[in-house]
Amino acid sequence: MDVTTAPRTTERTRWAPIVALGLAMFVVTAEMTVTAVTLPGMAADLGISPATTAWVLLGYALPMAAVAIPAGRWADGASARAALVAAMVGVGVASVLTAVAPAFWVVVVGRLLQGLAASLVIAVYMPIVMVSVRPEQRGRAIGFIITIMTVGGVIGAPLGGFVAGALDWRGVFLMKLPLLVAVAWVALRTLPRDGRGLPRPGPGLLGEAALLGGAVCALMLAVDFVDDAPLVAGALVVVGAVTAWGWTRLPGSAPVVAMIRGRVFGPVLVALLAASFTIGLVAFLLPFYVSDVLRGSPEVTGTVLLFFAGAVAPVSPLAGALSDRFGTRVVAVIGSTVTLVGLALMLTVDADAGPVGLAWRLAVLGIGAGLFNPAINAATLAAAPTGMEGTAGGIAMTARTLATTVAPGVVALCWALAGGGLAGFRSGVLVLGAVMVVGLAALLVPTGRRVKA
Incomplete structure (x- = not known):
């Protein structure tokens, strides 16, 4: 091609x-x-x-x-x-x-x-x-x-x-x-x-789409079967892993695999994957915390989440400008650090914090996300080999989707093992924080090349 x-x-x-x-x-x-x-x-x-x-x-x-x-x-x-x-x-x-x-x-x-x-x-x-x-x-x-x-x-x-x-x-x-x-x-x-x-897509590309698409679909569907049919979920994971391995053996996948393993693109992808896991807080932990601990309604959850989105929207343009001036990794590291601070603050909430206590903590997380997302997207573009920008975007999209699919299931398991309530909430937040630390560490690994959009 x-x-x-x-x-x-x-x-x-x-x-x-x-x-x-x-x-x-x-x-x-x-x-x-x-x-x-x-x-x-x-x-x-x-x-x-x-x-x-x-x-x-x-x-x-x-x-x-x-x-x-x-x-x-x-x-x-x-x-x-x-x-x-x-x-x-x-x-x-x-x-x-x-x-x-x-x-x-x-x-x-x-x-x-x-x-x-x-x-x-x-x-x-x-x-x-x-x-x-x-x-x-x-x-x-x-x-x-x-x-x-x-x-x-x-x-x-x-x-x-x-x-x-x-x-x-x-x-x-x-x-x-x-x-x-x-x-x-x-x-x-x-x-x-x-x-x-x-x-027109050639037979090779269609074959790659069939194998890789099958692997992604199997892994995403496995999450839905974890609770009701764990054996089916396990079988789907095996199918997804085998199919993904088959895709890596195709000649056309070699440039994609090489990009993912690269010293420049690989760490950016790890950081993106880790940050995407924070959806577990919004998609599972927060609604159940509001319901079980605060005895609040879904409307309360929706209201406090507005503070997250309200922080992301104005910070994102600023983060883009800062990335252009100081470099994408610098801003992504700052965004990751602020997100970690936000997760640490979430560990301090209790039944007395109320919606107001959740709202300002979510605003801190929103600032972190607003700083991180433009920077990591620009870093993804800068790290892509010439002529493979679309491929880089596809890899990033797949990583985001898998993370946002798996993360709610992971924190749901933490919630259940800890017995739910405040202990379950904190257990899930701790896991999300550990994942975020891995992503931050990946951004701090020297690459030998300055990545700047």
Whole structure:
């Protein structure tokens, strides 16, 4: 696959493509929170059980994670302009299919197609930054994109709830269409034509996608079976490990494996994986702590989480600018350190802390995340070999997805072993802190090369 025929950098920064990319990432990341509000209405309308509706969320997440790396490799040889437009068309068509679905199986098919199209957005994320933004401004561009994504995650559920109430669950899947059209229009007007188009994936790449995708899906599904069917979960882990090993034996996987093992990219990936584990606090520990210790409602959990998101959004642009000035690793180390401080503060909460005590501690964690995320994304881009920026983005996406899938299960186990309550909460936080220490240590390992976006 030829990845050298298009320019890999730019002489001047074009911000319009970054705005379009930010909006596209907004659609991709908000899709999970927006869709969650459709589940009760969908269950009643299509006559399915609440448990079955979990496939609405899983059907989107599985393909997006499963094909992230192959999609990234494909994007390295494709036109970023054409790929982003194709992704917007794909998301739009799949959304319409989901909205008009006469039966639940059609909804699942639509969600699978949405996830596949969304993986293309992830695949072209870093290549578009590469060709649109000067090297010394890439941190700021990524910080801007992350701010849009954070805001999207926060307003997704309320916005979806309003649309579902005014119309119905089908309208929620259609409300993004004007935004998709706008992103495609801006991409066509502002991204350069490079003559590469959309290459047809070869048999080798399709084989890699099948093996690696199967491994990722098996590992993600194993988490869902841990409690109800541990033997099935164990079997899925074995299948995933064997399939992943088979993928590493393919000739086409050699550059990806070499990148992951590299002295520059490897530590960045470890740090990203470790930081992504903190989702276990938000997805499991915090809701159960509020419920079991504070005797609070889900509304309390949602309210205190606003302080986390409210800290991430304004800090991210600042972190991007600091990364451009002082280097990505420096800012990522500071972000990791602040996150560790936030986790340490979480160990001091008790029943008397109340929502206010949780809120300001979550704000500290939000500052850490706001500093870390733009810096680590810029570091990922800087550490990628020339012509493999899409692959680097795919690897990062796979690492994030696996971490955010596994982390809630890990802390849930800690919670159960400690007997729940305050002891269970602190046990889970300790494990998350230990993982974060590993990530920080990885960033402090000398690489022999200064990584700066």
